[in-house]
């Protein structure tokens with residue numbers, strides 16, 4: 001459910017720190033020439049809302065509301081879902097991007113987070129929301145892991161299999177990963193961050209075999225004998241191979257974990273030595289009233305520690321959740337109305353507008369992306385590709 005940017009920030013920093021930040025060539029097409037506009041894209045003229053005749057007070061216009069400015073409607077924004085805020089976005093979407101709804105769920109938020117691509121079978125794994133009322137998960141039962149096939153997603157996109165939805169398969173991890181929330185590909189296995197359950201099932205990092213029998217091994221479930229609060233997200237640094245993960249109090253806020261015994265911080269685990277170290281702390285605590293969050297970036301030093309905390313971006317729609325970079329260092333975040341894209345300097349250059357909360361997403365190889373929208377699952381084709389897997 002709620003995740004704020006620092007929780008997933010390691011993904012951004014990894015790519016920011018190790019990605020090659022190339023200067024994008026200026027698009028040879030002149031800005032705004034309609035002939036060059038892909039049919040699924042529209043240009044957003046930001047000057048159209050720089051000076052509004054009415055600017056509503058915070059009670060009516062805030063991070064939880066959708067911003068519709070004069071001349072646009074929810075329908076017009078979803079009809080052409082690739083929103084070009086800056087011409088740099090042309091290179092990201094390419095000439096023929098597509099956004100396809102490939103699966104839906106009535107109310108149960110089964111398409112939540114931990115979106116992980118597994119190249120050998122070309123499948124994408126993801127998890128149900130842990131702690132959401134509509135899911136009935138948390139204390140009563142664990143959130144589940146599911147997967148889809150990308151070949152099927154492509155068949156739905158091109159309507160070649162006469163089906164309008166992909167098959168969503170439950171993955172029976174064994175022993176079960178309890179309340180998974182974050183996940184990442186690690187050497188073609190999957191690492192999940194599980195939030196734990198009640199006072200006796202500790203939050204843990206699990207390694208799962210992505211093939212039958214989906215057997216799992218607990219990698220870490222304590223900090224020198226003390227339980228983590230509720231691990232939220234996990235990423236592997238492609239440079240040093242270490243595992244960076246975030247610990248938060250969402251399990252407590254959602255009533256399925258005890259009051260936190262540790263500070264909310266970001267940790268690093270070295271699988272080579274077993275060493276667990278803290279790399280960052282002092283983040284604003286999530287505040288139930290104000291849901292505004294900044295995003296930060298850090299540099300990863302040679303020794304694996306972080307420095308140069310810097311504000312990266314401030315999201316205007318909802319709380320940024322999953323964050324990932326593409327191969328060129330552009331930063332993508334799942335937000336209240338879709339996936340927002342910033343260039344490496346933090347300028348908003350475009351959106352993939354789902355019109356619904358994009359809880360998380362993941363690149364799945366060359367020019368493909370899966371977006372988890374709680375009760376909706378989307379398949380995107382575009383020009384950009386994700387940062388290399390580790």
Ligand SMILES: *[C@@H]1O[C@H](CO)[C@@H](O)[C@H](O)[C@H]1NC(C)=O
Nearest residue numbers: 189207208209214215216217
């Ligand atoms: C799964 O089981 C196989 C066979 O016993 C073992 O080699 C592998 O390490 C296990 N993987 C995990 C993630 O536990």
